[in-house]
Amino acid sequence: MIVTIDGVAASGKSSVSSGVARALGVPYVSSGLLYRAATLLAHEAGLSPHDPALVPHLEAQPLRFEPLAGGNRLWLGTRELTADVQSAAVDAGVSAVAARPELRAWVDRRLRALTPPFVAEGRDMGTAVFPHAQAKFYLTASARVRAGRRAAERPEAVDEIEAALILRDERDRAQSVPAPEAHVIDTGPLSLQGVIDTILAALPQGAAPARTS
Numbered sequence: 001m002i003v004t005i006d007g008v009a010a011s012g013k014s015s016v017s018s019g020v021a022r023a024l025g026v027p028y029v030s031s032g033l034l035y036r037a038a039t040l041l042a043h044e045a046g047l048s049p050h051d052p053a054l055v056p057h058l059e060a061q062p063l064r065f066e067p068l069a070g071g072n073r074l075w076l077g078t079r080e081l082t083a084d085v086q087s088a089a090v091d092a093g094v095s096a097v098a099a100r101p102e103l104r105a106w107v108d109r110r111l112r113a114l115t116p117p118f119v120a121e122g123r124d125m126g127t128a129v130f131p132h133a134q135a136k137f138y139l140t141a142s143a144r145v146r147a148g149r150r151a152a153e154r155p156e157a158v159d160e161i162e163a164a165l166i167l168r169d170e171r172d173r174a175q176s177v178p179a180p181e182a183h184v185i186d187t188g189p190l191s192l193q194g195v196i197d198t199i200l201a202a203l204p205q206g207a208a209p210a211r212t213s
């Protein structure tokens with residue numbers, strides 16, 4: 001079974017996906033980490049997102065992606081990239097990388113090589129990558145709410161974060177449309193656990209473990 005959880009930046013995709021994946025006893029896959037890795041490696045190699053050498057460069061790298069229920073980890077050989085790709089600098093450059101069809105194909109090939117069951121989170125998991133997923137969700141929240149959540153994790157001021165989120169939402173708009181059959185959840189009024197419970201309750205019969213509480 002594949003569950004897709006898409007949504008805008010800082011809507012809670014990774015945290016919610018991790019909680020749903022733990023409850024189901026399956027891994028979760030953060031597709032955004034691959035776009036972030038491509039952005040960081042392109043920058044470090046001095047390659048522009050438009051450079052035709054970028055995908056061959058990425059294919060030649062010892063990039064390893066660990067989709068664990070507790071959190072995804074990203075390695076370049078023995079160097080862990082997981083934290084390095086969560087920065088304002090990568091945020092500022094990732095949309096240009098993600099706009100390149102050849103980069104999207106590179107990410108999609110890696111995702112489709114994974115063996116179900118898993119939870120997949122990103123922007124287009126339920127539309128382009130796994131259109132036949134058994135359950136699809138799309139998370140939203142106001143830019144202000146999302147900025148407040150992200151501010152707890154980043155050194156930048158909340159106003160700066162909000163402006164950057166709004167800009168990135170616009171840059172990512174093309175690939176960020178919910179699937180028609182996706183359950184759209186406004187996470188603003190809900191706690192993190194509340195969103196996780198809402199998703200578990202909406203899964204097909206038998207997908208979620210029997211509730212003990």
Ligand SMILES: Nc1ncnc2c1ncn2[C@@H]1O[C@H](COP(=O)(O)OP(=O)(O)O)[C@@H](O)[C@H]1O
Nearest residue numbers: 009010011012013014015016149187190191192
């Ligand atoms: N419903 C929620 N209520 C409060 N905080 C949340 C909620 N969902 C996510 N968070 C917190 O907001 C921050 C951003 O969530 P994250 O999962 O990284 O979002 P995304 O993967 O969509 O960028 C994290 O610190 C997370 O714990």
Ligand SMILES: Nc1ccn([C@H]2C[C@H](O)[C@@H](COP(=O)(O)OP(=O)(O)O)O2)c(=O)n1
Nearest residue numbers: 008009010031032035094098122123124172
């Ligand atoms: N399936 C995806 C996942 C991410 N992207 C792009 C759009 C985002 O700006 C970047 C980073 O995605 P990521 O999910 O890590 O971003 P947030 O955690 O929501 O801030 O990659 C995409 O185009 N398609």
